[in-house]
Amino acid sequence: MRETILTKYFSNNRHVFFFLGFLTLFTFAVVILAEGFGLGWLGTSFVKTLGKTLCLCMVAIAMDLVWGYCGILSLGHFAFFALGGYMIGMWLMFARTKLVVVAAAKNLALPLTEEEIKSAVGTQIFGVVGGAEIPNIWAFADILPAQLAFVILIPGALALIFGWLAFRSRVDGVYLSILTQAMTLALALYLFQNDSGLRGNNGLSGLQNIPGLENVQQSLVSMYFFIASAFILGIIYCLSNLIVSSKLGNIIKGIRDNEERVRFLGYNVEGFKLFIFVYTAIISGIAGAMYYPQAGIINPAELAPIASIYLAVWVAIGGRGRLYGAVIGAAFVSLMSSYFTGGQAPDIALGFGTLIWTDWWLVLLGLSFVLVTIYAPKGIGGVFDLLAKRNND
């Protein structure tokens, strides 16, 4: 076999090969089994759940990069995730409301002027928070490319400013975690206000209706998003693996293990940290932009500080410091959560009472999380290490 760059890459990073292979197989399997194109064994809502899970895997990879590889326990990445969602949500809501307004005005004698359309859209969107004016931050909401750029730019810019401030003054460890948590809280509190311009605690809704795809069935739309999510997840996985397996990745891991030593070797530690922080924030933003059109609604409760802690939980259970660990953790825990809290799991009758899963799942999750932290710091990913060791022996 001729040795190309690609084959060399895959032979050095076998997990990328396995991951991409598995992801492709999984995608094909879902496409065949789902309603949209194939046999119809999987319902639309389940396909959406799978698509959303893939997005959560993306943000888990981001979390793994920043925490598992760089040692920064950020409790703010879900804020970037939600910001990405808000950015795309603005376009989805604005464009769709505009279509509705124009369609409703079809029979009027005079066609609507630009101002009339804007004010009608404003009343439609902001009537619920007692306003009719379109806030300035919606200036570009009509332009899809602009909002797509914001999906990357806004989380990136926030991460850049915040990270620069924090790393510059050498806030690290626990303090940084609390600071990122404070940032998330501030953002959530800001968005909860009615005059934040993003509809307060109502959030943005109706995001599953994609403008321009009105005549396409939701089962098909869900398939598009599922395939796109899988594709982006694959790209992010490869890109992130390129970073961590490069020299840059070694420095980052060095920072995690001993920041002072890396600094004494002459590296600009803050720059590397900032790079990883911003890069992962952008990934989170993209993941959010893919997630919320499938979820259909976004509101400030999504970025409560606890969501970011759950993100850390997924990565820890999956196994830090390995990209596939993050993916496994996010997929496993989030699917389990939706299974047990969705009320589908059968209750277990014990001698003294009934174990109702919806009530006790969180208790189980919390305690199992404690056990994993104490006794299995490598998480589920550690199992692969054991297997590899056995093979080598």
Added chain:
Amino acid sequence: MRANKVHLLISNRRTIKFIDLNSWGSDTFWSPVMISKMFVLIFLVSFIAIFVFSETGIASTRFEDLLEKNSALIKKSSSKTVEPVLAKIRAFGGPVATRFLKHWKAKKIFLVKSTGKFVVGAPSAKNGKKMVTIFSIATNKQLSVNPARDLKQLKPNSGVRAKIASSLVPLQLLSGSLDERREGIETVERKVERPHIAPLRDALKKESNNILKKRLTKVFAYATIAFSNDDNEVKAAIQSLYEDLSIGTRAALNPLLSETIDVAETLPTNVNLARVIIPNQSIRNWDGSVQKTNTFWQRTPELNTLTAYSLLVEKNLAPNPVSSKIRDAKIISLAKNGIVAGVRLSSLNNEASRDAVYDWLVKNKGLPARVDEEQMSAIIEKYVFFARYNHSSKEVVQTAIKVLTNINRKVAFYQFLDLLLDGISLVSIYFLAAIGLAITFGVMKVINMAHGEFIMIGAYTGYVIQLFVPNYTISILIAIPAAFLVAFLAGIILERAVIRHLYKRPLETLLATFGISIALQQIAKNIFGTQARPLTSPEWLDGALVINDVLAISNIRIAIFVLGLVFFGLILFVMTKTRFGLETRAVTQNPSMAASMGINPERINMLTFGFGSGIAGIAGIAIGLFSKVTSELGSDYIVQSFMTVVVGGVGNIWGTLAGATMIGLLQKGIEWFNPSNTLAAQTYMVVFIILFIQFRPKGIIALKGRAAEV
């Protein structure tokens, strides 16, 4: 007058009794002198008795006559027609009239259907039948118990009741009973009316009770300000309110400053001018003075072009502008086959093209011309806009402004004081919530995300104890040590089972304790349900310490402040003056050295963690007292607590106090600028803290030297 006579009668009767008991049968009693005296006495007594009885008798019948004569108006009373009747009743006066009016207002007057007489009734039930016990209006004596269907209840509507209340005032103000007078004053304080002035003046002369006299004076001043035509009298009344901070006073003075915006070609001289308004430029200050807009404080000008122009239109000084709605309607109505002025309707999708079409119509079809903003501005410039006070006297208005300025300044001061006290109580709460965390996080370098759940455990402990001990005072006294104990034990279990394995890995403690946190929250939800549980404070904590009309401190705030103070002292004492505190500090600084000195670090760690958790439990009681107990109680405070500890400086109790002070006062301070939006205040506060940590990463009180490195 009549009351005095009755009193005399009674005393006379006593005299008779006295004679009866002591003198009957004795010799002196039958002496001629005595007998003659007796006759005189008997004559006198009987005369007075006849006089008094007949008078009451006459009075009552007269009053009943009065009612009967006006029975139609009383039966079907309406606020428009009831006044003459009320005037007659007022003129009649006396306790009978007062009693009738009060019962009428309370819907207790019934009409006996058979006789057409009015009586006082008290509904009751007997053998499942509706009955009414009726009393005479004149004598207030019980007459009989009648079935409800024989009577008709008078139900005056709220308008009539207000009139009755107003008519009651003069009667009540001059009444002999203190309670009646107080009731009367309360009615006037709610709404003073023109006819009240005279009775108020009379009452003020007579009133002997000091507190009531004060209130009367104030109400009389309000009445004078509102209704008197004598400017000097009004000015004196305004001056008398110089020191008064109550809302009533401000409500009485503010109408004096009411104004009307007017327009004329030249500024008139015969009006009480408040200010000249320059449209689009001048801003109104609260006292009517004018200020020009500047770019610094973007405040909207008092009049913009459109409102100024509409004022001109109102005064018929300018033609009506054609609104875009009218314009569009005209265009549509004049269009034929979708074409108007040679233009397709479907192409008119912007303002400019519609204006152009309309202007063409103006020229060719004789429609009224549009007035655009430029033309409006040109017209406006020809006129003077000004505000004039509705009150005619300049001096009165100036006095009112002067007094109001003083009052507002004082009110602002007390409001600031109130805010400060509010801030201090918030500081106490943050301090209580964070101090336990400061011990575990600061002293032991352990992140305990479950700290909030210890607060929750404390609050639920209080709730459970209140289920068993119904007396709130005793139950709170039991709950405080019990909450400490329960949270202490929970803390020790957590330390032994989880945290002890993770002392080397602080970030992972954060995650493990987070797992504990969600598990504990869910367990609490499973046990106590999702609805909020009350933790009721004892009655003596319900009131407030009222300083004046603006400033009142609720007792619960004081109690929490005291609790915070006590615990600050207690923790400081434990950490600096006791063996346990010494050992804790030793283990914090150097565990192995401490161990070689005979201290058991494991034991100390365990106890310190338990101690911090126990204090969180007590904080739970304090927090539960003013908010409801839910499973999310703790997580609401956890982020704030972390910030308090970090901002204050880790490992230092004084630092926690400083952090709590800064965060609490800051939050209240920001709320002051934007009182309607507490969320915004919290947002800005968190942003401020993020920035603060940039400049002082180790907190307000940073440890120096070796202790900082540990």
